[in-house]
Amino acid sequence: MQTMDSITALPDGAASSPAASRNVEPILNVLRAHLPARGRVLEIASGSGEHALAFARALSGLDWSPSDPSQDARTSIAAWRKTAGPENLKPPLALDAADPAIWPEGPFHAVVCINMAHISPWAATDGLIRGAAQVLVPGGLLYLYGPWREADVPLAPSNAEFDQNLKARNPEWGLRALEDVSALARDHGLRLTLRVEMPANNLSLLLRKA
Template sequence: MDSITTLPDGAASSPAAGRNVEPILSVLKAHLPARGRVLEIAAGSGEHALAFARALPDLEWTPSDPSDEARSSIDAWRRAAGPDNLNTPLALNAADPATWPDGPFHAVVCINMVHISPWTSTEGLMRGAAQVLVPGGLLYLYGPYRETDAPLAPSNADFDRNLKARNPEWGLRALEDVSQLARDHGLHLTLRIEMPANNLSLLFRKT
């Protein structure tokens, strides 16, 4: 887990966001609709939201995070350099249905949350995404996962141990468990894309 640098204006900078923004953006450009509304869950520092909203000007991008500190960073980036299509961040906790906004949204994007949160957050993510997405809408997940038919990369095994040492409720999830949970909510895995540093992009569609 990378260290976060807080800039004088309150915006936070994450080295991980800088490394993965372009690979993720290339996938989003290929699979997001040309126009519509996107809800980002656990937007963290807000650097992804800023970059994606800039690169996809015809999409209305709404970031969210349960952390006051994260939302302050997101809003600092938005006020300093955000385009008109980047909205004020929402205080959304994936596990709390009462904090989810009304839809419809054409896509829900969630980057690096599933392994750094309790399983209840992933359950809430699937439930909430199913409620707010339009039929055929996209749920995009990014991060490391365990797969039964593929050995776990040593770096991911070390990362998993580190996460569990920080919080026993954290850790890399089994892809089959995440996919089954998604199916239980009418979201079906349609594409798995290998990404740099042993991460995956997972694309689910609402039936």
């Protein structure tokens, strides 16, 4: 699975990510405030599946569909679901964000994507925006989490170093400009409605479909 975090493999096939454990509660607090009480949620690039497990448990009125292009990630998601998953946590989907043509049929009330944009080519973000616009209900939420560049906000030293490390690992990776993502979203009928500062110099971005 694509990650910059250390991953611990567990005997049953699940994987554990320290980053997921650290940020799950702050992210859940934002989601709880802005997701509907009932509906369908599609999570893109679910990684180890720990977020999907925690969110499905906490938000029991939502059918939570995790996805990832990585077989290792889907194996981990399936293992968490088998051992501890609630009924509203659906089987993991094999889905590449860069190809909206293979996305599941909507409608979804929300699309959630955590820590993907900076560790994938720009084509993945482009596909994410186009795919979300395709499957979301009117007024539906696209939730993005991670570190971002902002034109009028100095980049934190830790994020600047992180950005350099990402580009050294893959020239197509790196922190994305919030303005670029917002402009792309507008082109596809999505509007940035809220920016929430999060721990460790991350942001939650909430975009709504017109």
